[in-house]
Amino acid sequence: MKKINNSQKRFYKEKVSQENRRKEEKLKKARREENSKEEKYYDDQIEGRNSVLELLESGKDINKIFIAKGEKHGSINKIIAIAKQRKIIIVEKDKKQLEEMSQTDNFQGVIAIVPPFEYCEISDILKTARERQEAPFILILDGIEDPHNLGSIIRTAETAGVHGIVIPKRRAVAVNSTVNKVSCGAAQYMKIARVTNISDAIEELKRAGLWVCGTDVATEKYYYNQDLTGPIAIAIGNEGKGISDKVKKNCDFLVKIPMKGKVGSLNAAVSTGIVLYEALKQRK
Numbered sequence: 001m002k003k004i005n006n007s008q009k010r011f012y013k014e015k016v017s018q019e020n021r022r023k024e025e026k027l028k029k030a031r032r033e034e035n036s037k038e039e040k041y042y043d044d045q046i047e048g049r050n051s052v053l054e055l056l057e058s059g060k061d062i063n064k065i066f067i068a069k070g071e072k073h074g075s076i077n078k079i080i081a082i083a084k085q086r087k088i089i090i091v092e093k094d095k096k097q098l099e100e101m102s103q104t105d106n107f108q109g110v111i112a113i114v115p116p117f118e119y120c121e122i123s124d125i126l127k128t129a130r131e132r133q134e135a136p137f138i139l140i141l142d143g144i145e146d147p148h149n150l151g152s153i154i155r156t157a158e159t160a161g162v163h164g165i166v167i168p169k170r171r172a173v174a175v176n177s178t179v180n181k182v183s184c185g186a187a188q189y190m191k192i193a194r195v196t197n198i199s200d201a202i203e204e205l206k207r208a209g210l211w212v213c214g215t216d217v218a219t220e221k222y223y224y225n226q227d228l229t230g231p232i233a234i235a236i237g238n239e240g241k242g243i244s245d246k247v248k249k250n251c252d253f254l255v256k257i258p259m260k261g262k263v264g265s266l267n268a269a270v271s272t273g274i275v276l277y278e279a280l281k282q283r284k
Contacts, residue, residue, distance in 0.1 A: 049075045076109065141236055221256070
C-alpha cells in the first residue's frame, strides 16, 4: 500500500475542510431562504414609517412589527411606543434581512406583518353612507392593474369623502403592501368591496337607488356639465382600455374630461381625482 506523506495529508485535510465549509455555507443559505419564505408567507405586510404609523393609529390588527437594528430615532420611537402600548410583538432584525423581506424599494427600516386586507360587502359601504347621513358616494374601478394607481386612487377617494370602492376579483390588482404604502395609509380607512362581477355590482347599486356615471373619452358630455349630486357611483376604467363595453352599457350616463394636448388620455388616478372632486364640489 502506498504511503501518504505529510504534504498530501495537509492537502486532503484542507480539501475536506473546504468541502465542509461549502456544505455549511449551503446549509446556512438554505436556512436563510427558508426563513425568508416563512416571513413572506405571512398574509401581508405594510412597509414604511408613515404607513405603519397610520396602521397603528387605525387600531387594526397587527401580527408583529419588524424594525431594523439600530433604527431608534425619529418616528421609529413613536412606532415602538404605540406598539408596546398595544402589546404588539416587536422584532429587531439586521437591515439586510429586512431588505430580503421587503416588497418595496423604501421600507424605511420598519415592516408590519398584518392579516389579509379585510374586504367588505357593497351593503357595508351603503351602511357607512347611512351612518354618516349622506347620499351614497361610491367609486367603481373596472380593471385597475397598477398598484401605484390603485394606491393613489384610494388616497384621493378617502380625502374626497367617498364611502367605499368596488373592485373586481379578476384582472385587477388587489390591496397589497405597495397599494397601502402609496395610499399613505388611506387604505386602512377605506371600505373596499372585491366582487366577482362589476356589472352585477352595478345592478345591485342601482337597486339601492344609485345613479351610475361612467367615464368615456368617446362621449359628448363633459364631467362638469353633469349633475353628480345625490346617490351616485362613478366608474373609472383600466389604465389603457378604459371601462369595458359591458360596464359602459350598464352606466346610466357617461362623461368625459376635455383633452387639448397631443396625448389622448390621462392616468387613471388623475382622471379619478378630477371627476371625484367635481362631484365633491357639487355635493357641498
